[in-house]
Amino acid sequence: MTMTMGDRLRELRLRKNLSQEEVARQIGITRSAYSHYEINNRQPVYDTLIKLSSYFDVSLDYIIGGDTDKTLSGINSDTVEIFRLLSNMDQDKRKQSIHKMIDVIRQSE
Template sequence: MQEFKDRLKMLRKEKKLTQVKLGEMLNYGYTAIANYESGRNQPSIPDLKKIASIFDVSLDYLLGVNDIRHPYMVDDDSIEFNRFQTYYAQLSKNSREELLMYMQWLLDRDAMRKEENATEKSSLLRVAQTEKEYRKD
């Protein structure tokens, strides 16, 4: 498992944040982030909470206690989820890692589509459409 300093850097890069931007979000300079990522300093507990919130991960994940980003997700007893768990359990470690990467890709793709749809719906071109055309989308 990764240490805090490595997790922080990985999460920051995943979100495409610079050290400066993350520092601004936490109300301090980029040097603080650089010091966290090098292992020279550790954040306070309130700052750890803020960092976990920014990256939408648990404190355990952020601190490297475990590799579970969201431990408090709602239980899912659906047939589909049970099938998924059955298949997942049968995969090799490498295949599981590939599946997780693919799932992350799907989430990223969905997020990009959501952003594109939000941008599209708010564009000035929509103003020229009739109500019927607009609602059809």
């Protein structure tokens, strides 16, 4: 039996022992809207899908019912956070940060 998007959202939420209210609050929607996603009465808009994917640390493809691989194509949450931080920096700070990360990696080898 194929899992629907609602089934997958419910499974992800229950695995983290979260209420619908908690998930909804974290991604900035109402509990009612989130509830409709889980029971397949509504489909989330693209921005909400991205927030759900990030919040549950799974691929968009997994949420919408495609790929059964839940990971973000092998990218863990720490890597996603590094990308997010770097993308919010100006170019000079980003370059400095990358050089510092390279130095730390080289020291640990």
